[in-house]
Amino acid sequence: MKISYLGPEGSYSHIAAKNIFSQKDEFIPASTITNALHDLSSGLVHKALVPVENSSSGGVAETIEAFQSIEDIYINNEYILPIKHALLVPPSCDDLSSINEVRAHHMALNQCMDFIRSNLANAEILPSSSNSSAAKALAAKVANDPNIKSAVIASDLCAEIYNLKLAKSEINDSNMNETRFWICSKEPADLNTQAKNKTTVIFQTKDEPGSLQTVLRLFAVNNINLSRIESRPAKKGIGEYLFLIDFDLHRDQNSYEELLRQAKQHFTYFKWLGSYSLIN
Amino acid sequence: MKISYLGPEGSYSHIAAKNIFSQKDEFIPASTITNALHDLSSGLVHKALVPVENSSSGGVAETIEAFQSIEDIYINNEYILPIKHALLVPPSCDDLSSINEVRAHHMALNQCMDFIRSNLANAEILPSSSNSSAAKALAAKVANDPNIKSAVIASDLCAEIYNLKLAKSEINDSNMNETRFWICSKEPADLNTQAKNKTTVIFQTKDEPGSLQTVLRLFAVNNINLSRIESRPAKKGIGEYLFLIDFDLHRDQNSYEELLRQAKQHFTYFKWLGSYSLIN
Numbered sequence: 001m002k003i004s005y006l007g008p009e010g011s012y013s014h015i016a017a018k019n020i021f022s023q024k025d026e027f028i029p030a031s032t033i034t035n036a037l038h039d040l041s042s043g044l045v046h047k048a049l050v051p052v053e054n055s056s057s058g059g060v061a062e063t064i065e066a067f068q069s070i071e072d073i074y075i076n077n078e079y080i081l082p083i084k085h086a087l088l089v090p091p092s093c094d095d096l097s098s099i100n101e102v103r104a105h106h107m108a109l110n111q112c113m114d115f116i117r118s119n120l121a122n123a124e125i126l127p128s129s130s131n132s133s134a135a136k137a138l139a140a141k142v143a144n145d146p147n148i149k150s151a152v153i154a155s156d157l158c159a160e161i162y163n164l165k166l167a168k169s170e171i172n173d174s175n176m177n178e179t180r181f182w183i184c185s186k187e188p189a190d191l192n193t194q195a196k197n198k199t200t201v202i203f204q205t206k207d208e209p210g211s212l213q214t215v216l217r218l219f220a221v222n223n224i225n226l227s228r229i230e231s232r233p234a235k236k237g238i239g240e241y242l243f244l245i246d247f248d249l250h251r252d253q254n255s256y257e258e259l260l261r262q263a264k265q266h267f268t269y270f271k272w273l274g275s276y277s278l279i280n
Numbered sequence: 281m282k283i284s285y286l287g288p289e290g291s292y293s294h295i296a297a298k299n300i301f302s303q304k305d306e307f308i309p310a311s312t313i314t315n316a317l318h319d320l321s322s323g324l325v326h327k328a329l330v331p332v333e334n335s336s337s338g339g340v341a342e343t344i345e346a347f348q349s350i351e352d353i354y355i356n357n358e359y360i361l362p363i364k365h366a367l368l369v370p371p372s373c374d375d376l377s378s379i380n381e382v383r384a385h386h387m388a389l390n391q392c393m394d395f396i397r398s399n400l401a402n403a404e405i406l407p408s409s410s411n412s413s414a415a416k417a418l419a420a421k422v423a424n425d426p427n428i429k430s431a432v433i434a435s436d437l438c439a440e441i442y443n444l445k446l447a448k449s450e451i452n453d454s455n456m457n458e459t460r461f462w463i464c465s466k467e468p469a470d471l472n473t474q475a476k477n478k479t480t481v482i483f484q485t486k487d488e489p490g491s492l493q494t495v496l497r498l499f500a501v502n503n504i505n506l507s508r509i510e511s512r513p514a515k516k517g518i519g520e521y522l523f524l525i526d527f528d529l530h531r532d533q534n535s536y537e538e539l540l541r542q543a544k545q546h547f548t549y550f551k552w553l554g555s556y557s558l559i560n
Contacts, residue, residue: 053518055515055516055517058341058512058513059511061337106386127407129405129407174515176515176516180518209505210500210503210505210506212509213496213499213500214500216493216496217493220493220494220497223489223490226490226492226493227519228511228519229492229509231338231508231509233336233337233338235335235456236335236456237456238333238458238459239507241508
């Protein structure tokens with residue numbers, strides 16, 4: 001089986017894919033979340049694995065936007081990975097105070113700011129498009145200049161893949177840092193009778209006072225738990241929003257159809273992203 | 281009057297400050313949103329102006345997080361600025377196809393991706409900590425090498441401030457791109473009887489099914505319009521959220537106290553960020 005994920009190699013998406021799938025499967029890094037899902041949609045891969053939210057930084061906008069525009073892809077499962085950032089340096093480096101720049105994705109930089117302030121006082125803080133791309137780029141620079149005074153924040157796995165030195169593990173300011181991923185395919189998932197099932201939908205409500213409250217109340221009176229609600233800009237100016245909700249009901253369960261029929265009366269836009277269960 | 285804003289000079293926060301305040305006022309750039317609000321809290325400035333949401337990219341997490349941790353600062357007004365990104369190049373550059381890198385904040389890069397793909401096919405896309413810092417850095421590089429093949433995406437104002445060439449104005453993919461700002465001081469704002477008043481609060485609900493729906497329903501049955509609801513991670517793992525809501529009622533208006541008394545019964549955390557009106 002071929003699985004696309006947000007790369008480059010060593011990304012947290014890569015770690016999640018290695019945890020979930022078999023060593024015999026083929027893992028194919030994509031340069032963006034959108035590309036990982038396009039590879040699925042176009043049939044290049046059987047599954048795609050993409051991040052959807054982080055417990056410190058919140059929702060991943062690109063994933064939601066890609067799901068709005070790409071057709072015939074469905075969430076099949078969710079997976080939650082504890083995130084442990086590490087500080088990686090050139091193999092020759094043994095003095096953190098000499099480091100003059102540290103690169104990582106802006107979310108990782110944010111999540112390690114206390115560590116950076118305490119341990120890398122002389123380093124310029126520079127955002128990268130991803131942690132693993134920063135690690136890959138540092139490895140290329142080390143090949144030219146083994147004494148370069150740069151560091152990156154990335155996964156332990158990146159130290160192994162890119163031959164960098166693991167200067168310090170678990171440098172996150174909060175040790176409660178998790179990322180939730182979606183595993184997607186071109187087929188909707190069946191009801192999993194052995195697990196809790198959940199559904200994710202995106203909608204925009206009619207521009208009437210209280211229409212969002214009316215929709216949410218439908219879930220409450222039917223005793224359907226909403227596990228998440230996220231607003232996203234509708235890109236039509238300040239004040240217009242789309243909502244993404246997760247609720248504890250599978251599309252194949254009895255009450256789904258009637259509940260959604262009532263809710264849809266208040267929508268101007270609706271998309272079902274999938275009904276799915278958690279992989280432990 | 282001294283006003284802190286998210287700098288460096290030429291930022292959209294700077295443009296908003298120039299539109300709102302008098303030329304006689306002193307504008308003081310801060311390196312981060314958190315620092316702009318700290319400068320207010322510590323009495324270095326009289327007002328602070330910070331971005332809170334963009335109509336394409338959504339909420340500004342740092343602003344909400346700073347408001348949670350900094351005491352005795354209050355939203356006094358909101359202001360909405362149309363965002364017009366421009367492509368700035370070295371003064372000597374007159375061929376966009378020669379540009380080999382383009383830098384800007386990741387939100388601005390995102391908002392101009394169609395333009396970049398069509399016009400800067402040979403450019404590497406590199407994130408910066410802000411658009412105006414990218415412009416400032418490019419100006420410094422041009423001083424060393426006038427023929428450098430770099431571009432930045434920033435405001436028109438940055439071209440003026442940093443002596444860069446305005447290669448193209450209004451390069452956003454969507455022409456409906458606005459940023460909403462908060463103007464804050466150390467004193468709560470009085471009810472503005474000439475305008476619509478609104479309140480922003482942050483809360484976390486008790487961990488009971490339907491508690492968010494119950495709270496939102498209180499606003500609906502009291503005919504209080506919710507103009508915005510945003511969820512933020514509570515930083516305690518996947519599944520725990522804070523909510524930020526804007527609703528059309530000032531703290532000094534009659535129904536506020538009773539409504540909030542009822543709502544607070546469902547909260548484990550609550551913070552009032554201010555009651556305020558729009559500056560046109």
